[in-house]
Amino acid sequence: MGIIKAKNLIYNYIKRDEEEKVEEVNEAVKDVSLDIEAGQFVAVLGHNGSGKSTLAKHMNALLLPSEGTVWIGGMDTKDDDSLLEVRRTAGMVFQNPDNQIIASVVEEDVGFGPENMGVPTDEIWRRVDECLKAVGMTAYRRSSPDRLSGGQKQRVAIAGVMAMEPKCIVLDEPTAMLDPNGRREVIRTVRELNKKKGITVILITHYMEEVIHADRIYVMDEGEIAMEGTPEEIFGRVDELKALRLDVPQVTELAHGLRKKGVPLSPCILDVEELVGELVGIRKQRTAQ
Amino acid sequence: MITLRQVEYKYQEGTPMETEALHKVSLEIRDGEFIGLIGHTGSGKSTLIQHLNGLVRATGGDILYNGESIYREGFSMKELRSRVGLVFQYPEHQLFEVDVFTDVCFGPKNQGLSKEEIEKRAREALSLVGIGENYYKKSPFELSGGEKRRVAIAGVLAMEPEVLILDEPTAGLDPRGRDEILGQLARLHRERGMTVILVSHSMEDVAKYVDRIMVMNHGCLVFDDTPRVVFGHYKELEEMGLAAPQVTYIAHALAEAGFPVRTDVITVEEAEEAILCTLNMDGVGRMEKADGEGR
Structure with a gap:
């Protein structure tokens, strides 16, 4: 069993009237099964309302399944006794950094989580040092969070989650509110945590360029997993993705368009160097003829 | 037409905490333009747009609306605000009425229009953003993120502004939702000749839709030209935390x-x-x- 596993997960948002009678049932997640190996970088894509945030909230027991089961690190999230342990295993980072920072000094904010877990003081400081370093924010440790840019705040939020030493971090659209620089900083940080520390990453996003290095991508639609595979497999299906209200990185779209016009490129190109290399090669071949 | 002459804005002027958010910004926004405004977080772009409808008062320089200073005594700020509509970031957080239709009626109602006119405008505004009659009686909270966003934009459109300013209208929307909103804005611009100013962090979106880009950096207007010329400076843009x-x-x-x-x-x-x-x-x-x- 992987670090995160869901079997036949169903979640219904239930709307009740004043007498607690069920007025409306909205099936946000319908029968999702997945198994994520420890150490992987997994991306979840899907349009607004496709159920991806609902799915994410099951990964640290913020929501419990209406039907089916979710296991985090082997623990059933429905089991009350393991709730704290589940949340220590999987930490969450949300969209708006302003809603996640509570202390008035960066280092105190990062220490807040471990402090609440009863970690000894020396150990808290050790973790604060280490986590700030990992996200590249050591220089700002005594700054006030409100003086930071969006990307910096989001990196502090990530450090705060890391300080609790989770095995897995779930990020729900962490870059939606950031400028291009902020987006790059956050994605670079998350990739490093995954590569260097082996932390399992679940990244939910609307930016296709952010997921081209993922080990695996799940695409949600209407509460179900509509597509699953490696970035090459997923982004090779340009027309299907567009039908699901999604998109592909510009480089992939360009390569797809050129291929349609008869330029013999590989089926799924995800980065700039790859496209440049192939085009240069094609031109050399043609001009040599 | 909106003209800015050497506009300066300092937070907490005259105190030790004084910070300059805008530094001598001069520019002209002509009728019927579709302009993109870009800049990293904290570059002064939000402060700038809040000057355009008088929400923030410049600490130096002057702003003219159709040739008339908005700081002149007797100038009607109320009038200015109904002509220059501002859609804030995450405008759906400002939806508050019982249903979609009533929410969109709120703006024109405050302009003191007749009931028929208010309802006519609300209908028009909602149809412009692609929200059908079957949504009129729904609670705003039943809608999806993209729908809420469009209802909130309709609320500003119903006031029939001459200039529409939007602060990151597509943040948090899926790619199709982004295209829908931007496509509708492009249509408003094309068919109604509305002046649109789009604040965005997406260089791809800006490149696709606008005719002119203004770039803010540290409170200064550093580039103001066509997208092609501005993105030609991609190295400088990167130094400012932006990109092409x-x-x-x-x-x-x-x-x-x-x-x-x-x-x-x-x-x-x-x-x-x-x-x-x-x-x-x-x-x-x-x-x-x-x-x-x-x-």
Whole structure:
């Protein structure tokens, strides 16, 4: 069993009237099964309302399944006794950094989580040092969070989650509110945590360029997993993705368009160097003829 | 037309905490333009747009609306605010009425219009953003993120502003939702001649839709030109925490690798055309006809 596993997960948002009678049932997640190996970088894509945030909230027991089961690190999230342990295993980072920072000094904010877990003081400081370093924010440790840019705040939020030493971090659209620089900083940080520390990453996003290095991508639609595979497999299906209200990185779209016009490129190109290399090669071949 | 002359804005002026958010910004917004405003977080772009409808008062310089100073005594700020509509970031957080239709009526109602006129405008505004009658009686909280966003924009459109300013209207929306909102804005601009100012962090979106880009950095207006010219300064943009669209980088990378191609492309279509053009010049054009659709 992987670090995160869901079997036949169903979640219904239930709307009740004043007498607690069920007025409306909205099936946000319908029968999702997945198994994520420890150490992987997994991306979840899907349009607004496709159920991806609902799915994410099951990964640290913020929501419990209406039907089916979710296991985090082997623990059933429905089991009350393991709730704290589940949340220590999987930490969450949300969209708006302003809603996640509570202390008035960066280092105190990062220490807040471990402090609440009863970690000894020396150990808290050790973790604060280490986590700030990992996200590249050591220089700002005594700054006030409100003086930071969006990307910096989001990196502090990530450090705060890391300080609790989770095995897995779930990020729900962490870059939606950031400028291009902020987006790059956050994605670079998350990739490093995954590569260097082996932390399992679940990244939910609307930016296709952010997921081209993922080990695996799940695409949600209407509460179900509509597509699953490696970035090459997923982004090779340009027309299907567009039908699901999604998109592909510009480089992939360009390569797809050129291929349609008869330029013999590989089926799924995800980065700039790859496209440049192939085009240069094609031109050399043609001009040599 | 809105004219800014040497506009300055300092937070907490005269105190030790004084910070300059805008530094001598001069610019002109002409009727019917579609303008993109870009800049990293904290560059002063939000402060700038709040000056345009008088929400923030400049600490130096002057702002003219159709030639008349908005700081002149007796100038009606209320009038200005109904002509220059401002849609804030995450405007759906400001929806508060019992249903969609009533919410959109709120703005025109405050303009003191007749009931018929209010309802007519609300209907029009909702249809402009693609919200059908079946939504009128729904609670705003039942809608999806993209729908809420569009209702909130309709609320500002119903006041029939001459200038519409939107602060990141597509943040947090899925790609199709982004295209829908931007497409509707482009239509408003085209069909109604509405002046639109779009604040965005997406260089790809800006490149695709606007005719002019203004770039803010540390409170100064550093570039003000067509998207092609502005994105030509991609290295300087990067130093400011911004970027050019990915296709611009592709074109530069190709040129550097010895594949001769125009480097001033800013959209996928342009890049495709430029690359095909190079291949065709080499006499590769034949394969287009021979192969037809992709393989």
